Amino acid sequence: MENRILMQGNHAVGEGGLQGGCQAYFGYPITPQNELTQYMAKRMVEERKVFIQAESELAAINMVFGASLVGARAMTTSSSPGISLKQEGISYMVGCELPGVIVNIQRGGPGLGNIAGAQGDYFQATRGGGHGDYYLIVLAPDSVQEMYDLTREAFDLADKYRNPVIVLADGILGQMLEPVKIVKKNPMSNFSAKKDWILDGCKGRKPRMVRSLLMGEGVLEEHNLKLGKKYERMRKSEVRVETDNLEDAEVALVGYGISARICKEAMEIARQKGIKVGLVRPITLWPFPEKVIAENVDRLKAFLVIEMSLGQMVEDVRLATNGKCPVYFYGRTGGGIPEVDVIVERIEKILK
Amino acid sequence: MKKIFSRPESLTAKRNIYCSGCGHGIVHRLIAEVIDELGIREKTIGVAPVGCAVFAYDYWNFDVTEAAHGRPPAVATGIKRVLPDRVVFTYQGDGDLAAIGTAETVHAANRGENITIIFVNNGVYGMTGGQMAPTTLIAQKTTTTPLGRDPKIAGYPIKISEALGQLEGSVYIERVTVNSPKNTIKAKRAIKKAFQNQIQNKGFSLVEVLSMCPIAWGVNPVEALKWIEQKMIPVFPLGVIKDKDLTAKGNL
Amino acid sequence: MGKIIINIEQCKGCKLCVIFCPKQLIKLSEKLNPAGYHPAEFIDNGQCNSCGLCYQMCPDVAIEVWKGEKR
Amino acid sequence: MREEIIMAGFGGQGIMFAGTLLAHAAMEEGLNVTYFPSYGAEMRGGTANCTVIISDENIGSPVVTNPSALLAMNESSLEKFSSKVKKDGLIIVNSSLLKKEIKINDVEILKIPATELAEKLGDNKVANMVILGAYINRSKVVSLERTMDSLKKVLGEGRKNLLKLNREALKKGEENR
Numbered sequence: 092m093e094n095r096i097l098m099q100g101n102h103a104v105g106e107g108g109l110q111g112g113c114q115a116y117f118g119y120p121i122t123p124q125n126e127l128t129q130y131m132a133k134r135m136v137e138e139r140k141v142f143i144q145a146e147s148e149l150a151a152i153n154m155v156f157g158a159s160l161v162g163a164r165a166m167t168t169s170s171s172p173g174i175s176l177k178q179e180g181i182s183y184m185v186g187c188e189l190p191g192v193i194v195n196i197q198r199g200g201p202g203l204g205n206i207a208g209a210q211g212d213y214f215q216a217t218r219g220g221g222h223g224d225y226y227l228i229v230l231a232p233d234s235v236q237e238m239y240d241l242t243r244e245a246f247d248l249a250d251k252y253r254n255p256v257i258v259l260a261d262g263i264l265g266q267m268l269e270p271v272k273i274v275k276k277n278p279m280s281n282f283s284a285k286k287d288w289i290l291d292g293c294k295g296r297k298p299r300m301v302r303s304l305l306m307g308e309g310v311l312e313e314h315n316l317k318l319g320k321k322y323e324r325m326r327k328s329e330v331r332v333e334t335d336n337l338e339d340a341e342v343a344l345v346g347y348g349i350s351a352r353i354c355k356e357a358m359e360i361a362r363q364k365g366i367k368v369g370l371v372r373p374i375t376l377w378p379f380p381e382k383v384i385a386e387n388v389d390r391l392k393a394f395l396v397i398e399m400s401l402g403q404m405v406e407d408v409r410l411a412t413n414g415k416c417p418v419y420f421y422g423r424t425g426g427g428i429p430e431v432d433v434i435v436e437r438i439e440k441i442l443k
Numbered sequence: 444m445k446k447i448f449s450r451p452e453s454l455t456a457k458r459n460i461y462c463s464g465c466g467h468g469i470v471h472r473l474i475a476e477v478i479d480e481l482g483i484r485e486k487t488i489g490v491a492p493v494g495c496a497v498f499a500y501d502y503w504n505f506d507v508t509e510a511a512h513g514r515p516p517a518v519a520t521g522i523k524r525v526l527p528d529r530v531v532f533t534y535q536g537d538g539d540l541a542a543i544g545t546a547e548t549v550h551a552a553n554r555g556e557n558i559t560i561i562f563v564n565n566g567v568y569g570m571t572g573g574q575m576a577p578t579t580l581i582a583q584k585t586t587t588t589p590l591g592r593d594p595k596i597a598g599y600p601i602k603i604s605e606a607l608g609q610l611e612g613s614v615y616i617e618r619v620t621v622n623s624p625k626n627t628i629k630a631k632r633a634i635k636k637a638f639q640n641q642i643q644n645k646g647f648s649l650v651e652v653l654s655m656c657p658i659a660w661g662v663n664p665v666e667a668l669k670w671i672e673q674k675m676i677p678v679f680p681l682g683v684i685k686d687k688d689l690t691a692k693g694n695l
Numbered sequence: 696m697g698k699i700i701i702n703i704e705q706c707k708g709c710k711l712c713v714i715f716c717p718k719q720l721i722k723l724s725e726k727l728n729p730a731g732y733h734p735a736e737f738i739d740n741g742q743c744n745s746c747g748l749c750y751q752m753c754p755d756v757a758i759e760v761w762k763g764e765k766r
Numbered sequence: 767m768r769e770e771i772i773m774a775g776f777g778g779q780g781i782m783f784a785g786t787l788l789a790h791a792a793m794e795e796g797l798n799v800t801y802f803p804s805y806g807a808e809m810r811g812g813t814a815n816c817t818v819i820i821s822d823e824n825i826g827s828p829v830v831t832n833p834s835a836l837l838a839m840n841e842s843s844l845e846k847f848s849s850k851v852k853k854d855g856l857i858i859v860n861s862s863l864l865k866k867e868i869k870i871n872d873v874e875i876l877k878i879p880a881t882e883l884a885e886k887l888g889d890n891k892v893a894n895m896v897i898l899g900a901y902i903n904r905s906k907v908v909s910l911e912r913t914m915d916s917l918k919k920v921l922g923e924g925r926k927n928l929l930k931l932n933r934e935a936l937k938k939g940e941e942n943r
Binding site (some may be wrong): 267 | 825826
């Protein structure tokens with residue numbers, strides 16, 4: 092066996108961040124991601140990097156703004172209600188083209204909701220989230236290993252596009268322990284030399300300004316069109332998706348994150364019963380892997396979308412099918428977890 | 444002949460968009476002069492607020508960013524912690540610092556962040572059209588207190604500098620004004636000290652500047668100077684509110 | 696003996712320099728500048744002692760102060 | 767092979783620790799494993815439980831409704847989870863804290879006086895290890911030796927002084943079946 096360590100999902104995000112070159116972390120307590128902030132409090136200091144427990148999520152994201160502005164790889168993490176508060180800062184970061192990593196360990200909502208794992212923030216994450224006209228890459232891990240891997244990679248993606256990146260996980264992934272293979276690499280090699288936009292004092296160059304207020308006639312539109320081209324590049328290059336058993340499938344399950352693992356289990360059980368079920372697991376929720384859905388609309392009898400919400404990603408699946416294939420939905424909300432047996436029953440019902 | 448007073452290097456040649464008689468232009472210049480005199484232009488990073496001074500980056504000839512409304516102290520914290528050898532300051536109005544950004548201000552001070560804050564208090568929201576600010580005086584008429592600020596409805600003018608002085612983390616807090624040449628020269632001394640404190644790693648320094656807003660006050664620029672003298676200073680008295688240097692020497 | 700140079704384009708005619716000049720050497724011009732203000736105008740009668748009070752109070756940093764060499 | 771274990775007891779009975787240890791040993795055995803704790807208000811003073819799934823295949827959800835085994839450290843945990851155990855499953859119960867008689871059909875029940883055995887070893891806090899030892903013996907899902915090795919790693923340098931006592935308790939549980 093390769094060298095694996097047993098790790099909590101929250102800790103894996105922290106360690107992934109460190110391996111991704113995180114130089115500054117700003118947190119604020121909220122369940123179920125507290126272990127992450129606690130982990131960073133210890134590890135960032137060990138690594139002689141910046142750690143602050145901010146006075147609020149608002150302050151934390153704006154500290155990320157400041158740290159990123161001067162060239163540091165910076166991260167903040169929270170859970171749903173806290174992520175809502177961070178949306179202001181995220182929008183400003185996009186406007187100013189500042190990279191940064193934001194991790195959402197989703198819990199039940201709306202409001203204070205509860206502290207159980209949930210997937211109610213899909214819309215918020217994939218439609219920008221804050222005010223204005225923008226998109227972020229949204230990564231959705233489905234294991235503790237991917238909590239580590241995707242957080243690490245999020246830093247590269249953020250720098251590559253000078254745009255914040257969201258890692259959208261949930262309380263179950265945050266709290267669970269699984270073996271993780273730690274991959275060390277030099278995270279700064281690709282992008283560190285190219286930050287010719289940072290503010291670090293104007294020695295030897297003209298003063299710079301970083302801002303998102305663009306009042307001149309047509310200036311904001313021009314800026315947004317430029318950002319729009321960036322989003323197009325992301326759409327072209329960054330789609331990630333895992334598929335399984337689609338070749339002979341009659342029904343494809345679609346789920347992300349922890350729901351995808353439940354789908355995998357349901358698929359195994361259905362196959363044991365002789366039902367031909369496949370799986371589509373979006374790893375990037377934005378850009379959404381619409382192509383793989385569209386390519387299968389003629390062969391499949393239906394898609395069944397599984398989420399821990401009242402149905403959010405299902406809309407993206409419907410858009411991708413463009414009415415050419417029925418899309419069914421089964422979700423649990425408020426901390427409920429979709430049940431494997433129910434999924435299998437639904438598949439049987441669809442095929443009847 | 445030789446030039447003895449002129450536009451400092453840290454100020455661009457750009458004409459400012461502030462109203463006639465507005466105090467911001469004077470405060471901008473004082474900061475620019477201090478930065479020139481301390482020789483720190485190339486290592487200074489400014490953080491502009493949301494409010495009338497949102498365009499400050501157009502006027503300062505060094506690196507400047509703009510923060511979300513009320514968040515400059517958090518942005519400055521992120522900058523300063525990553526680059527502790529740079530000089531980082533925020534420039535904030537009363538709405539930005541003492542209303543929406545109260546938490547960020549209080550906690551930056553309480554952490555003793557080694558940053559400098561220039562707090563411009565003119566008692567109104569200027570940019571949005573003269574609404575009540577947290578520092579609006581009792582009975583002062585604004586567009587949202589058309590009958591004058593009634594403390595029973597809208598509370599009292601907040602003395603945020605005095606409140607920040609109570610915090611262990613703040614090092615130096617002084618209230619000044621720019622309503623006369625004499626006071627302006629004093630204001631510059633205070634701003635210089637607030638920057639020097641940071642350079643000497645002393646910690647959180649804030650200078651509150653009572654500043655003229657003739658338009659929102661409904662007076663002409665000359666009357667605005669008197670307005671500060673007669674109405675603001677009795678509520679917001681000038682002087683050193685806290686100076687750990689002096690406390691240590693037993694002078695305060 | 697000294698003099699001041701006023702940047703007419705930047706001046707917004709607020710009069711703060713006018714009221715603080717100890718020798719009353721500044722007045723508002725009757726002409727308008729491009730922004731529509733009556734800008735400040737220096738009355739150069741040899742009495743300016745380069746005290747700089749006008750510069751201190753100018754919100755538009757539109758005044759330069761010059762000082763003559765000692766004779 | 768797939769084992770789904772729910773461990774439950776009072777907060778402070780070392781439920782989370784025992785679950786983590788089992789997960790660690792399973793990982794060292796080269797198996798796939800997930801550990802999922804109950805978290806939140808329950809953590810403090812109330813009941814605590816965790817779920818460990820061990821499999822030689824990929825594991826889906828780390829949460830199970832119907833476990834194959836229940837390790838119940840007290841009576842209330844037994845009442846809460848016993849009816850959910852799968853047919854032909856296993857319940858190991860800490861009989862030291864059990865007042866009522868238990869009757870559950872189609873489930874094997876193993877009674878271990880874990881608290882008393884732990885007290886004899888010098889500290890009733892290691893009752894969790896006694897129960898875990900009994901489970902390891904009964905299920906053979908991980909070896910005792912592997913668990914002993916894992917114990918050292920999970921305790922770490924900071925709690926090295928507790929290693930000997932915990933190992934004794936594991937062994938005690940493993941012998942009592």
